[in-house]
Amino acid sequence: MAAVPDAPVTPPVTAADVRSARELLSGVVRPTPIAGARALSDLTGTSVHLKCENLQRTGSFKIRGAYTRIARLTAAERARGVVAASAGNHAQGVALAARLLGVRATVFMPERAALPKVDATRGYGAEVVLTGESVDDAVTAATASAADSGAVLVHPFDHPDVVAGQGTVGLEILEQVPDVGTVLVSAGGGGLLGGIAAVVREYRPRTRIVGVQAAGAAAWPSSLAAGRPMPLAGMRTMADGIAVGRPGDVTFPQVAGLIDEMVTVGEDALSGALVHCLERAKMVVEPAGAAPVAALLERPDRFAGPIVAVLSGGNVDPLVLLQVIRHGLVGSARYLTLHVQIQDRPGALAELLARVGSLGANVTDVAHSRISGALAVGEVDVELSLETRGAEHRDAIVAGLREAGHAVPAPA
Known part of the structure; x- marks a missing residue:
């Protein structure tokens, strides 16, 4: 567990920013359903709900932030096109948002990005460039490309418009579970967590906001302890969607100033959570999206209810799914x-x-x-x-x- 800094930190994105993004997203994104989770409720002794962003357009929450960012570009900026970097979910969100808005998009993805995510990104109309070993490598390449071409970089998390767009998930949670006691959110760069926290902290100040990271790619605990973004020396996790080596300059104060705690989960817990979602919730969820469920399985007595666990994405490579299922079956x-x-x-x-x-x-x-x-x-x-x-x-x-x-x- 990592506590948040004692010193006050001013979040750059407010609940008002999130409400404004919601107006922009009306008719573009789907308000995703809340599903009851009886098995998890029995395990924890309180009601548990799953926020099903795996059922969102493109299979994850990323369309919310990508569309908000691109829609707010000027006509001149749109004419220059956009570039982005992602392991898959943000790539698809940018590709679809750009197509809806009539903007040319180039997306940089790690060379080992899941083939279904690469194919889906191309299917939405974006040009895909495979480069590097990690999302951070892809971000570096995308940043250089934007500087050379004049295209606008649509960062996967580190921009106020992106954070505000992702935060619309939080508005839906509060409408669907008004008495929510704890919100569990996967944390990579911190855009989704920070956006949800902006809304929940203002409207339900007593609700606990908990970020969940894969232990093999956990940049947030050391960063929170240091009071500034700290890069990891290396990462290794099946949860590629949250494998981010350094919190963003925008998302760090957003998350540090609003959440209650950050927890980590191991690979066994992630695979077990994915199997649990398949078997008990009938949900296809990628490892990064299953991280909040992993936290509940590892710490069933820790969180006050009612609990909402955000299933942030469902874009999982079938080959990875086979491996993870077997890993989860071994663990159980x-x-x-x-x-x-x-x-x-x-x-x-x-x-x-x-x-x-x-x-x-x-x-x-x-x-x-x-x-x-x-x-x-x-x-x-x-x-x-x-x-x-x-x-x-x-x-x-x-x-x-x-x-x-x-x-x-x-x-x-």
């Missing part, structure tokens, strides 16, 4: 890998598999090896990939195999 002990040593004789493998089947596990893959320095002569190492019903079932399988005389190391 519903998928595991066991190494079992058996005698190298006919029928031994069949006996092992029959024993596993009798214990109620579903075998998804089998591999065996006779080559290992840890094996005795005449032994075979068998690697079993199993589907189980959870932690208790996993423990019962291990115990059953050991009772049958097999040496079974701790599950992987």
Whole structure:
């Protein structure tokens, strides 16, 4: 957890700015629904609601800020076009906003950006340039391109118009859950968090505003502690939508001056939250968008209700989704890998598999090896990939195999 600075900080974006942005966005963005989350409500002991920005146009909240920024450009600025940088969600928001407003758009994306996000950005009419390893690299390239061409840089978070546009999510939350006690918001650069905080702090000053970061890309805790934006030396997280190496000069005072706390969640929690959203809420959510749910799963007793968790986006690469689902199933002990040593004789493998089947596990893959320095002569190492019903079932399988005389190391 990171506390906010004690010294007063003046936020650059106010609730009045957000209300003005809402008028501009009327008829452009969809007021997204609030969904009840019974499983999370049971877990936390209070009512939990999901703010479904994953159902917004382009699949995330980003269209709100992108459209607000581009719509407020002068005619001369629009004629020069816009450039942007993004891992995917802001890219799509800028591309669609530019098309709606008749503005030429060029978007810089990391070379490893998810292919569906790249294709969608091109589909909305933007020119896409792949460059660098991270969003920060793409921002550097976009900034240089804007300086050379005269196009206007539409930053993914660090501009008052962008923050104001993202903050319209907060107006909808207060209308849909007037008595909200805690709002949980994913935090990358801080545009969404800062915009929502501007509204909630003015109209519901007792409501707690909590930012959630991936632990592997958490620039905010050290920045809040230092009282200024501090860059990270490196980042590693599946939540690419919030992998931002440094808070913005606009968003830092916005967030620092208004939120109550910043928490971090690990990769296991993120994958578990994504699986939870799929299974229990019937929502496709990207890892960055599932971060608030991860915070609830890790800290079910921490937050006062009613709770609103903002699902900020649903643009997830299907290949990443497969990996994350498996990671989440491993974390919940519903998928595991066991190494079992058996005698190298006919029928031994069949006996092992029959024993596993009798214990109620579903075998998804089998591999065996006779080559290992840890094996005795005449032994075979068998690697079993199993589907189980959870932690208790996993423990019962291990115990059953050991009772049958097999040496079974701790599950992987």
